Structure formats: C-alpha cells, structure tokens
Amino acid sequence: MESQKIIIGVAGKTFSGKTLASDFLVSRFSARHIRISKLIERLLEILALEDTLENKQKLSSVLKSIYGNGVLMHALLDSTEHNDKLLFVFDGLRNMEELQELKEHGQCTLIYIECSTEKRLERFSKQQNKIVSEKDLQDFDQSQEDNQIETLKQYSDFTINNDGTEAQLENELTRCIVQSLG
Amino acid sequence: MFVIGVIGSKGAGKDTLAAHISKSFHTGHHSHSEIYHDILKILKLPESRVNLIKLVELRKTFGENILINALNKKLRKDNKEVQVLTGIRFQNELDNIRSYEKNLVIYIDAPIEQRFKWLKERGKYNDDSSGYDEFLRLETEETEKHIQDLGEQADYIIQNTGDLAELFRKTDEILKPILKP
Numbered sequence: 135m136e137s138q139k140i141i142i143g144v145a146g147k148t149f150s151g152k153t154l155a156s157d158f159l160v161s162r163f164s165a166r167h168i169r170i171s172k173l174i175e176r177l178l179e180i181l182a183l184e185d186t187l188e189n190k191q192k193l194s195s196v197l198k199s200i201y202g203n204g205v206l207m208h209a210l211l212d213s214t215e216h217n218d219k220l221l222f223v224f225d226g227l228r229n230m231e232e233l234q235e236l237k238e239h240g241q242c243t244l245i246y247i248e249c250s251t252e253k254r255l256e257r258f259s260k261q262q263n264k265i266v267s268e269k270d271l272q273d274f275d276q277s278q279e280d281n282q283i284e285t286l287k288q289y290s291d292f293t294i295n296n297d298g299t300e301a302q303l304e305n306e307l308t309r310c311i312v313q314s315l316g
Numbered sequence: 317m318f319v320i321g322v323i324g325s326k327g328a329g330k331d332t333l334a335a336h337i338s339k340s341f342h343t344g345h346h347s348h349s350e351i352y353h354d355i356l357k358i359l360k361l362p363e364s365r366v367n368l369i370k371l372v373e374l375r376k377t378f379g380e381n382i383l384i385n386a387l388n389k390k391l392r393k394d395n396k397e398v399q400v401l402t403g404i405r406f407q408n409e410l411d412n413i414r415s416y417e418k419n420l421v422i423y424i425d426a427p428i429e430q431r432f433k434w435l436k437e438r439g440k441y442n443d444d445s446s447g448y449d450e451f452l453r454l455e456t457e458e459t460e461k462h463i464q465d466l467g468e469q470a471d472y473i474i475q476n477t478g479d480l481a482e483l484f485r486k487t488d489e490i491l492k493p494i495l496k497p
Binding site: 173176177180181182183189192193195196197199200201205206208209212213 | 351354355358359360361367370371373374377378382385386388389
C-alpha cells in the first residue's frame, strides 16, 4: 500500500512565531522541514547576489512573474517525491497560489499562526536590540508583502494564537496534528 | 587565471571546440547559459529554450551583469589555471573576458547553410522549409544577433569547414605556444 505524504503548511507574519511552530512540528513529529525561503537563498548564492531581504523579494517576484506564482512550491514539492519521510512541514507560505499548489499535490493541512501586535513588537524589538514603534512594524510588514499572508488565515484549517507561552503553542500544535491525522 | 573565450553562432562548432580545448589542455569549461540551466534545475523546471529565454528577465531586475557575476563566482570556485568560456552573446560578456589579465578570444565561424545542415544532423531541425525558416528567425533574436559583431573583436577567427581534425589542429597551433610554452 502506497503511503501518502502529509503536508503541513505553516503561515504567519514575521515574528508571529511560525518558525518556532515549524521547528516544534519537525522535531516532535519527525517531519521534514521545508523552508521556502531556503530555495531563494540558494538561488541568490548561485547568482552571486547578496542575501538581503530586498534581493530575496526581487528574485521571488521576478521568478513568479515569469513562471507563475506557484514556481517555488512546485520545486519544493518535487523534492518531497524523493524523500522517505511521510510528514512535511512547509514553513513560510505567503499567498493563495502557494497554498493551491500544496492542495493540488495531496493532503494538506494549513496552520496559521497569529499573535497580537504587542507581542510581535516585543519580538521585533528584541531582534533589533532596540525599541521599535508600531510604525516600524507596519513598514516592515509592508516590505515583507504580509498583506497576502493575512488572506491565508481564512483558508487555514487551524488558527493558533501565539500570545502565550511556548508550551501553550506546542500543546495547540499537537492538538491540531492529532486532529488532522485522526 | 587564463580565460579563453569561444564565440560562435548556433551550430558553428563552439562547444565542440571548447570541449577539445578543455580535454587537450586540461582546462575548466563553462558556458554562459550554464547559470540559467543551474537555476532551472533547482526550480525543477524543464530546461527548454522557452524557459531559458525567460530568465533573461533577470538582467532587467538585477542589471545586465548578473550572469557575468554569477559566472565569475563559479570560475573562482573552480580554481583552475585556465578556463574556457563559451556562449558569449553580449558585449558585456566579452568585456568581462577581456577584464581578466590573461585572456584570449577565438571566433569560430561557418557559413549559415553549413550551420543549419549540422544542426539538422544533430536532430535540432526538420528537413523541410519550415525548419530553415525557424532557424533564420532565431538568428535574428536578441541572444543571437550580436554574435557576428562580437566575433569581429576576437583575437583569432577560425573557419569550421567540417573537418574536425583540421579545426583542432588550427586551434592547437594557436594555443600550444601560449598555454604550454
């Protein structure tokens, strides 16, 4: 009997805690971690371009404009074919087309990680090593093209609020996985 | 690093020549389009002509030196004393080769009918008029139309008559004194 690959998509704005969530799912459920951003980083390296946010966005944009919005997902999904693992965590979905690619591929569960602006500000400040304002965060969100990320929330199978502790996040994530595998 | 550039229109024999130089003189061997092929491989997309041409869009986004910078990085990584570069299609690509202190450029030329004939033999075109029309059309494309002008800037122009032994002999005559003094 052919085992079916299970894909967990994790989406959320930067500083929502989605990477933490993805890391947990990978270690707890022995999943393969597919970092969507890693593909772009690899391409930047080949093109001898500096690994900056601006270059990542420009490259991502131009590739999507010439090959369609699902181009990155297509490449990443292809790599799951040659992998023994059954569970894959796709970390960093940014828009509907990427979700569509995943859904077309097979069973896919989308988990959306959200958290309050205050919490995000707190994490952003920690990373920047200074106090950042809400305006700074808004500008940052805009640069990340986060408006499309938010639309994924309505299509998610589970929305988890990450304003609490790490333990609370992990409990919620476990609940989602158990529910979707059940 | 000594960089040898091989310029030639489609089907003229530049890759055949580059392979010979690489084998005989133990050099590295790269083509400009290689970077595009690398990208398509990573994206798991077919390395078709259509997909390759689309990547020229990268020049508009990142500047016309994007391919050159990527290629130079590859050459540095290779760490070989002599490198052969083919697929030179634009002035800046030729200028890049000239920017290396030790460089040499060879232009391999063949009559247009001969090139079409060889490409047909390789199965690239059908044996009918539509094939030839298609070939002529591609000769006028952005990636092909400057090649002759670039060729005129080469250090050596070699005519490929189809006799490979002759072609290799002429090339060895040029390169031996330079690479194996």
